[in-house]
Amino acid sequence: MKKRLSISDIAKNLGISVTTVSFILNDKAKEKRISDALTHRVLDYVKKVGYKPNQLAKSLRTGKSKTLGLLVEDISNTFFANIAKQIEQRAYDHGYHILYCSMNNDVNRAKELIQLFHDRQIDGFIIAPTEGLSEVIHNLLKNNVPIVLFDRFIEDLDTNYVVSENKQAAYMGSKYLLDDLKATKVGMLTINSAQTQMRSRLDGYMQAMDELGRDAVIKKIQVDQPDEVTIDLVRDFIVDNKLDAVFFATNYIAIIGLKAIKKYKLSIDKIVSFDDHAIFSLFHTPVTSLAQDIKSISDHIIQILISEINGKSKGYQHIVIPCELKVRN
Amino acid sequence: MKKRLSISDIAKNLGISVTTVSFILNDKAKEKRISDALTHRVLDYVKKVGYKPNQLAKSLRTGKSKTLGLLVEDISNTFFANIAKQIEQRAYDHGYHILYCSMNNDVNRAKELIQLFHDRQIDGFIIAPTEGLSEVIHNLLKNNVPIVLFDRFIEDLDTNYVVSENKQAAYMGSKYLLDDLKATKVGMLTINSAQTQMRSRLDGYMQAMDELGRDAVIKKIQVDQPDEVTIDLVRDFIVDNKLDAVFFATNYIAIIGLKAIKKYKLSIDKIVSFDDHAIFSLFHTPVTSLAQDIKSISDHIIQILISEINGKSKGYQHIVIPCELKVRN
């Protein structure tokens, strides 16, 4: 129940000034010509009594909160959860904490949260941007707030981003179905979204189909409808088009797709999905995946953000990370 | 690039004192006898210029950061990720933010993080405690820091916790295998951990076996070994003991177990697992699960924590939430 020590308690107890203690604790003893003897005396005492500076006061004075905001659509999605884990780890190594939140496809909530985070003097933002966030992100940029977008970017917004090599990966996955598995009719299942990563994946699929002169067969599903409805739509899509192969554009869709395949005992056995998932090696017909390099993505995000916070950035960076085709049989 | 407005800017621009503005903004206008006219003038102006109080300064002054710390073993685990999502949502509804981190089975890191969070004036902790954290949590309690443990608790630590009805659920799952599926030999696969939830699940299984006079067959696997090793151990366990049913104590183990079943084409088809997972309905022999009530767990956690922060708690609460048996065929 004893009150926390403040820097002035330390100073008082040692009979010196607060300034001196502050200098010493911030590694400015040499620079500010504090004697070695006093430096050690302070350091020893601080360690002995276990004094820790009040981060709030520090942040208030310096304007740096040593906290980053992570905004994703849904933290319970395995991709985002894994990103979150890596990011948190790396941020911590740099002395930063992560405030996170799920936007849950709610633009207003997202805007409010960004404002809220900004009010909290967050040092930088890591955002998987949803449609409709363009304006509020633009505002942040105008205020010189460090930002890194990931997973997708926003076309008319000039800023840092780290994304996967979506088009190339989708092309690779499609070619795998066509060339290696000799698929005759490959359907693409994606979501009804204009986000860049989705468009790129579509582009990669299209390119592969075009090269071989195959017809593209595409279904865009809506994320807000009940799974049961989507499951039936997927069955119709596969059956009506006589598909012998499918390409799922995200693991979220893939899981629904697999449910349809299982429920209606569809005999399709050439399957590729974006994003890896534990299910893919356990399903009765294994699913080949295009795994995003989560470690590398997280590394780049943090590195870019920290260097921008420290004013060491050299213009906006656009990082594109290759995916790995994980072939399963 | 314009500097943020502060409360004193507002006061100056309106020709009144900072105190008055503060009172009005904190809903104390009536109590402090500020005239309605002035109150509205201030409120209108504040809205017009979009002034937002600096949360750091506020926190520094009040000692409340409106931030909660969430400490889990691994945020990329679906159970924890789902809890995190719910918690974050509910915390937000009460005006709180979540600082989270994964402890990754590293006691020292965990201790350091708790200290770090405490230094940041976190208002309360939500912890899925690992072994070895007893002491540091005890210290927090001594300092009157509000804490809610979840998923498991620590025996010798008197504090709030919210856990699932593990023993009863495990009993129910075991009975389902024995009575409904007529299993003759049911093995229990769990992890090498003394955590309370694991012990309770074991107890529930044991009770069911005891009641029918069956022999308990238990294997504890180590979480730190490579999956391949564990997979082979699981096969040996199932084959050597001629099991026709298994009970997986967590979804983490279940996934490894399913990999073993698939890899070695084991013909076991009576399977129950704690925790639900998308895989369970998609595996070739569906897995019945004991789903934890994540919404209810999160609700209770936040409600207890907030009421303790507000000094409205009536002694430590021990909440035990029932699980749902999700039968699959």
Add this chain to the structure above:
DNA sequence: ATGAATAGGTAAAACCATTTAGCAAACTTA
């Protein structure tokens, strides 16, 4: 008419750190 009560506000301290500007003593240099 007088003292008390109330209405409507404000000045200044406090929260806890960082940082700028500067002071006194000791030491150099010419």
Add this chain to the structure above:
DNA sequence: TAAGTTTGCTAAATGGTTTTACCTATTCAT
């Protein structure tokens, strides 16, 4: 020895709030 430099340290301002204590002018009761 006078002037300049270095050493070693500190007072006070600053960041943006909340909160305590108090002040003045008006209203009310007697």
